Amino acid sequence: QVLLVESGGGLVQAGGSLRLSCTASGLTFRSYSMAWFRQAPGKERNFVAAITWNGGSTYYADSVKGRFTISREDAKNTVYLQMNSLKSEDTAVYYCAAYRGGGVTLPAGYKDWGQGTQVTVSS
Numbered sequence: 644q645v646l647l648v649e650s651g652g653g654l655v656q657a658g659g660s661l662r663l664s665c666t667a668s669g670l671t672f673r674s675y676s677m678a679w680f681r682q683a684p685g686k687e688r689n690f691v692a693a694i695t696w697n698g699g700s701t702y703y704a705d706s707v708k709g710r711f712t713i714s715r716e717d718a719k720n721t722v723y724l725q726m727n728s729l730k731s732e733d734t735a736v737y738y739c740a741a742y743r744g745g746g747v748t749l750p751a752g753y754k755d756w757g758q759g760t761q762v763t764v765s766s
Contacts, residue, residue: 664722680737680750690748690749690750704748722739732764734763743755
């Protein structure tokens, strides 16, 4: 059974930083590309960032480019999302997911999801 557990969310002022972590179990982590999505209240789940299985390539939504950085540490089965220069519009529940196939930026391409961690940015 695949288990993804996110942590690191919280309340931060605009302009501040947070680092999210997602630790995986039940899968061969080093073989999987991983991604972060986010979902604001009443809105659909949107792609934030992804990293390939070998860490060789990363992908970002236009809205977070230059502010967010995705990375991975295979020895700890963990993927990170460093979020800098946070804005109120970054407020959402953030989910990590393991890529299974199809479009990298589409939720349908991911089968396993964490429970999410809340990020709230106050202006």
